[in-house]
């Protein structure tokens with residue numbers, strides 16, 4: 505029964521953000537438990553960002569269907585919804601996809617950095633709950649290293665391209681003379697930081713608001729902008745020409761009523777029309793997912809509302825412009841995917857290697873103690889010399905065959921692995937892969953710790 509690495513994903517490529525939201529898994533800890541119980545996954549890692557919900561798993565035949573069923577029951581969706589939105593990859597294609605993620609090739613904003621941090625957090629969480637094991641830990645660790653290397657060798661991340669900078673560019677495309685305009689940033693999180701950096705780089709002044717004035721102040725101290733009270737802003741929005749909204753609020757912060765009041769106050773130069781500033785329109789960029797700006801505001805005259813989907817369209821243009829770099833990343837991935845596949849194949853030999861090292865070391869230790877007793881040796885320095893001698897003898901006898909076993913495993917030579925299992929009296933495994941049972945229990949261990957020939 506061959507175990508496979510699979511990837512199941514719903515992303516912005518195939519599904520608009522409001523559809524994507526419905527596939528989001530609210531309680532990831534519980535989801536890991538449900539996938540383990542009902543989908544029979546050996547290992548699982550969930551990655552969720554504003555633009556994607558993805559699962560990587562190690563499973564046997566039938567795992568894909570069971571995974572879909574559990575995912576549907578976790579989200580309350582009909583399984584039919586998955587037919588229209590879900591993409592699946594297996595084995596080398598799943599590995600290739602993970603490299604596209606870590607290198608930034610699959611991101612809405614080509615080469616953006618956030619996805620790398622999000623993947624690191626996802627694998628850390630999976631490790632902590634022991635949802636990932638020997639296979640996915642190795643794959644993710646290596647994919648993160650490879651992705652980082654590709655980013656720096658192709659220079660794809662240079663220039664600080666991010667959702668934030670794309671949003672600011674979008675505002676620039678739609679608003680004349682941004683420098684003279686009043687800009688508001690709602691939120692002080694990760695995305696707001698990206699927006700603020702981009703505004704600052706371009707020399708635009710802006711206000712920042714957050715539920716706590718202290719947080720807005722601290723944000724402005726390190727990232728620029730002027731802090732303003734949340735209640736003050738929410739009561740009106742008057743006087744602003746551009747608003748960037750990036751919060752995780754689960755309801756509409758920017759309502760139809762408030763914007764409509766703000767627009768009429770601006771037109772009449774009303775109570776809050778600061779500096780006699782008569783606004784002709786207002787641009788609102790809602791970067792939140794789920795959205796925190798009431799979509800009906802787009803129907804108000806003079807209001808232009810843009811959200812993540814529109815940024816995605818802009819990014820398509822960005823992709824074309826950066827196609828040269830995208831090609832360079834694709835070429836690098838083509839080369840690296842083979843390295844990653846070999847690492848995965850090599851894991852099949854690890855349980856045997858561990859078994860052999862453990863068994864021989866126990867024997868060595870027993871014989872060492874016997875010899876120390878027979879010699880009546882008590883000098884720690886002399887005991888340490890004998891200890892090192894026995895270790896080196898064992899290492900030099902055992903390492904060559906084990907390294908050959910690892911090489912055979914890298915080539916996918918399951919015959920050699922099965923034979924080694926018999927020769928070394930290893931009882932685990934039933935599928936030509938020696939550690940079918942060991943994979944989940946290896947969660948926190950470093951699979952490369954015994955591994956002198958690791959190439960990353």
Ligand SMILES: NC(=O)c1ccc[n+]([C@@H]2O[C@H](COP(=O)([O-])OP(=O)(O)OC[C@H]3O[C@@H](n4cnc5c(N)ncnc54)[C@H](OP(=O)(O)O)[C@@H]3O)[C@@H](O)[C@H]2O)c1
Pocket residue numbers: 553554618619667690691692693694695696714715716719750751752753754757791792793794812
């Ligand atoms: N991270 C990404 O790569 C990315 C990319 C595209 C879009 N997005 C979307 O952008 C939004 C912000 O993401 P983030 O990564 O910046 O999140 P984050 O770092 O967790 O920051 C969340 C922000 O939301 C504010 N907030 C939370 N609940 C609120 C409420 N009830 N009322 C008002 N403000 C509230 C927080 O304000 P306080 O300081 O007052 O707590 C904080 O400033 C999310 O909807 C996310 O889905 C994220």
